[in-house]
Amino acid sequence: xxxxxxxxxxxxxxxxxxxxxxxxxxxxxxxxxxxxxxxxxxxxxxxxxxxxxxxxxxxxxxxxxxxxxxxxxxxxxxxxxxxxxxxxxxxxxxxxxxxxxxxxxxxxxxxxxxxxxxxxxxxxxxxxxxxxxxxxxxxxxxxxxxxxxxxxxxxxxxxxxxxxxxxxxxxxxxxxxxxxxxxxxxxxxxxxxx
Numbered sequence: 594x595x596x597x598x599x600x601x602x603x604x605x606x607x608x609x610x611x612x613x614x615x616x617x618x619x620x621x622x623x624x625x626x627x628x629x630x631x632x633x634x635x636x637x638x639x640x641x642x643x644x645x646x647x648x649x650x651x652x653x654x655x656x657x658x659x660x661x662x663x664x665x666x667x668x669x670x671x672x673x674x675x676x677x678x679x680x681x682x683x684x685x686x687x688x689x690x691x692x693x694x695x696x697x698x699x700x701x702x703x704x705x706x707x708x709x710x711x712x713x714x715x716x717x718x719x720x721x722x723x724x725x726x727x728x729x730x731x732x733x734x735x736x737x738x739x740x741x742x743x744x745x746x747x748x749x750x751x752x753x754x755x756x757x758x759x760x761x762x763x764x765x766x767x768x769x770x771x772x773x774x775x776x777x778x779x780x781x782x783x784x785x786x787x
Contacts, residue, residue, distance in 0.1 A: 619644055684719045688712060720764070728763035728774045730756045739763060741773040745780040753781040 619641050633641075695708045720726070728739045735742065735754045746757055756776045763774030 681723065684722065685716075688716050688719060691715060724767050725764050725771065728765055728770070730759040730763070730774045730776050732756065735776070735778045739765070739770055739773055740776045740778075742778050743775050744777045746777055747780045747782065749781055749783055751779045751781060753779060755779045 691708075691712045695705060695712065698705060698708065700708070730740065733740075733756050735756055740756060740763070743760055748757065751757060755778065756774075757779045758777040759774055760777065761775040764771040
């Protein structure tokens, strides 16, 4: 949303530091002149005091602007998150409606099963629209980046370290793993010893 914030923060910090440094330099210069035996005239003193006051006022304004920008960015981030969440929830409302219809139906168990299968298909379609896809599991090589092994089975007809059973499906949002697939993998001692 606002990717410029770190730069603005740096600029404000630098401006604040520059203002503070300028005020400090003016005070040091006045002290040095006073210590060097050169008296500071009341006009010079008033001018330095005015400059210092202006710099401090500018510093306070910059701090207030920075604080307002930070609060605005936080508010916009929350609004954006709510907007994005609303769009996702809106896609799932028809799925929820169909679950409620299934719960209130008085059909046979087979009809209910058929209805739930249609709802699952509808849910998968919504996930696909949101770029959420299932992690391939059964028959694939075990990949610890996307699979979590819960155990192994020993089968001689399948290659070693292949997924033989999916216990819980894993999902990716585009290329980012949302959750790993829980799987059982094959242990083929004949293949290991060869």
